Amino acid sequence: xxxxxxxxxxxxxxxxxxxxxxxxxxxxxxxxxxxxxxxxxxxxxxxxxxxxxxxxxxxxxxxxxxxxxxxxxxxxxxxxxxxxxxxxxxxxxxxxxxxxxxxxxxxxxxxxxxxxxxxxxxxxxxxxxxxxxxxxxxxxxxxxxxxxxxxxxxxxxxxxxxxxxxxxxxxxxxxxxxxxxxxxxxxxxxxxxxxxxxxxxxxxxxxxxxxxxxxxxxxxxxxxxxxxxxxxxxxxxxxxxxxxxxxxxxxxxxxxxxxxxxxxxxxxxxxxxxxxxxxxxxxxxxxxxxxxxxxxxxxxxxxxxxxxxxxxxxxxxxxxxxxxxxxxxxxxxxxxxxxxxxxxxxxxxxxxxxxxxxxxxxxxxxxxxxxxxxxxxxxxxxxxxxxxxxxxxxxxxxxxxxxxxxxxxxxxxxxxxxxxxxxxxxxxxxxxxxxxxxxxxxxxxxxxxxxxx
Amino acid sequence: xxxxxxxxxxxxxxxxxxxxxxxxxxxxxxxxxxxxxxxxxxxxxxxxxxxxxxxxxxxxxxxxxxxxxxxxxxxxxxxxxxxxxxxxxxxxxxxxxxxxxxxxxxxxxxxxxxxxxxxxxxxxxxxxxxxxxxxxxxxxxxxxxxxxxxxxxxxxxxxxxxxxxxxxxxxxxxxxxxxxxxxxxxxxxxxxxxxxxxxxxxxxxxxxxxxxxxxxxxxxxxxxxxxxxxxxxxxxxxxxxxxxxxxxxxxxxxxxxxxxxxxxxxxxxxxxxxxxxxxxxxx
Numbered sequence: 001x002x003x004x005x006x007x008x009x010x011x012x013x014x015x016x017x018x019x020x021x022x023x024x025x026x027x028x029x030x031x032x033x034x035x036x037x038x039x040x041x042x043x044x045x046x047x048x049x050x051x052x053x054x055x056x057x058x059x060x061x062x063x064x065x066x067x068x069x070x071x072x073x074x075x076x077x078x079x080x081x082x083x084x085x086x087x088x089x090x091x092x093x094x095x096x097x098x099x100x101x102x103x104x105x106x107x108x109x110x111x112x113x114x115x116x117x118x119x120x121x122x123x124x125x126x127x128x129x130x131x132x133x134x135x136x137x138x139x140x141x142x143x144x145x146x147x148x149x150x151x152x153x154x155x156x157x158x159x160x161x162x163x164x165x166x167x168x169x170x171x172x173x174x175x176x177x178x179x180x181x182x183x184x185x186x187x188x189x190x191x192x193x194x195x196x197x198x199x200x201x202x203x204x205x206x207x208x209x210x211x212x213x214x215x216x217x218x219x220x221x222x223x224x225x226x227x228x229x230x231x232x233x234x235x236x237x238x239x240x241x242x243x244x245x246x247x248x249x250x251x252x253x254x255x256x257x258x259x260x261x262x263x264x265x266x267x268x269x270x271x272x273x274x275x276x277x278x279x280x281x282x283x284x285x286x287x288x289x290x291x292x293x294x295x296x297x298x299x300x301x302x303x304x305x306x307x308x309x310x311x312x313x314x315x316x317x318x319x320x321x322x323x324x325x326x327x328x329x330x331x332x333x334x335x336x337x338x339x340x341x342x343x344x345x346x347x348x349x350x351x352x353x354x355x356x357x358x359x360x361x362x363x364x365x366x367x368x369x370x371x372x373x374x375x376x377x378x379x380x381x382x383x384x385x386x387x388x389x390x391x392x393x394x395x396x397x398x399x400x401x402x403x404x405x406x407x408x409x410x411x412x413x414x415x416x417x418x419x420x421x422x423x424x425x426x427x428x429x430x431x432x433x434x435x436x437x438x439x440x441x442x443x444x445x446x447x448x449x450x451x452x453x
Numbered sequence: 454x455x456x457x458x459x460x461x462x463x464x465x466x467x468x469x470x471x472x473x474x475x476x477x478x479x480x481x482x483x484x485x486x487x488x489x490x491x492x493x494x495x496x497x498x499x500x501x502x503x504x505x506x507x508x509x510x511x512x513x514x515x516x517x518x519x520x521x522x523x524x525x526x527x528x529x530x531x532x533x534x535x536x537x538x539x540x541x542x543x544x545x546x547x548x549x550x551x552x553x554x555x556x557x558x559x560x561x562x563x564x565x566x567x568x569x570x571x572x573x574x575x576x577x578x579x580x581x582x583x584x585x586x587x588x589x590x591x592x593x594x595x596x597x598x599x600x601x602x603x604x605x606x607x608x609x610x611x612x613x614x615x616x617x618x619x620x621x622x623x624x625x626x627x628x629x630x631x632x633x634x635x636x637x638x639x640x641x642x643x644x645x646x647x648x649x650x651x652x653x654x655x656x657x658x659x660x661x662x663x664x665x666x667x668x669x670x671x672x673x674x675x676x677x678x679x680x681x682x683x684x685x686x687x688x689x690x691x692x693x694x695x696x697x698x699x700x701x702x703x704x705x706x707x708x709x710x711x712x713x714x715x716x717x718x719x720x721x722x723x724x725x726x727x728x729x730x731x732x733x734x735x736x
Contacts (some may be wrong), residue, residue, distance in 0.1 A: 021698055028689050037685070039727055238578065261584055320712070398651070
């Protein structure tokens, strides 16, 4: 009857679909398969990038399915939403049954009960001075915390159990997934991810948000006092360190050191050491043309006229290491405001013949560099949900996989079949809701000595 | 005596013990089986010693850190975790036949680390991003998880060979020589998948905590992260299929083989084919 009711009612049909294992399996596999796509196709590139590398049809598909940012695309979010619905509906549907099973009173003993139990044994023991309760205890008692006598018309019966809570492990795991999703949503709604670049000595009171190309006020100001880089003897980096100074209303509030793997949080906003750069702030150049020497001093991006000539110079680029030749300076030569030549001047190789711009031989006399430090700056109020969710998931797994609800019934009666008196018939049977093979092995072992003795 | 000297012996030691396990099975000789077991124990102890020695050596070089920081060290550790897990299973099941399928993996991992020209075996200083205690927790849990999946893969291969009708391998039941039955293998595949799944979860979680403290984001869809999630999802599907749909035997064995293929791609494929945060030291 319930079958016909199910097919008739579209609502319960929908519920059945959302609670189905098929859907769960389909979604898990679909999420796995589609996730692979984003590891093959470059992500977070502008659409123009894809038109250079792929056919027009592919680019249209990439655009429609947002494959350039597929983990945030509408269809991926739909898959996640479906998985959430699946989790919730399936758990809600199964939970009441499990709750009922877990809360129900133990079944009373009968021949039929023992026949249905995956483990059961019948044996007789010589009547001893022990009362049935102690005898039951001596059988398996200390392995089960809960020991309850159950009424029986014939003989004495006991019910023992442990690990009832393990029936709920799977719901803990499912709940933990929801908590993690919730954390991710909270993070994206109420948090932000930004970037900040500071030159040594520079102060900022706002950060750049990449997601919407805007600035966000910090509510205070932060200054980079110093950036230091330490190297190992083999020249690979050992430590990047930024010394920061936080001010509010011009007043110094806090000094902090930020290193990789050691962020600093001020007023709920976290600063992570992310990148660094070095560039010149004062450059002294010597120019030689037709045997005539001249010297100029310039800053980056500053256009300096060469007195007595129609030329001017502008330093536009600094490269820390140019093909293993050390630092190089990119300079533009202008002739009457027209770009005449562009070149890279090697700083540590003053006599290099390629250090030329037009008719000038250029030599770097002095170059003072300055560090710039880059920070990821963010706030994520959802992150605690992630940690709590992950911990609960772990706890849930352990409960779900390594514990089982084990139930044992013991029924002790005076031997009837046997002609001699003074023997007791002991029936013991039990079940575990998981890992039955291991449970049966354990029970065999526990009862072994009593059965033989 | 240096750690690299010991490790080269360990490589051959695993090969030798694998051959002994095979001989024991083919000749059905319990004595050879015991010899294989003792060899494996000895090799494992030397392996442990070599890892400790490499750790000490790094301190003598003034750049002390746990030997878990590059592809070479991870392969050495992977092999160690496989051996550890196998020794435990051998002790639990009292069977020497599984060794035929598992010890070659420990050997292959060592051999790849030792003989591949692309792998640098020098002790290198730790880059700033790797200087975190979460690195140790992350690597240990991930590789123990990978080892559990590797063992599960070996058991699946064994299961499928045993299941195939023509049985030329001598894997048929033999009371005198303890060969696990089909249902024991099925149960072991399931148990090792559970263990791997649990450890992979801890590995992903500790990796997230580390990423959060290093870069300020616990998840950034980097290829390695994504592939570990793919692996996790595949094994999650396996567990649901087994627990709720009652899948057993060959289906689960094939599922676990696919899962292990994902593990291998997460481990190697991402490094060599895709790029990202985990390209071992280039960042």
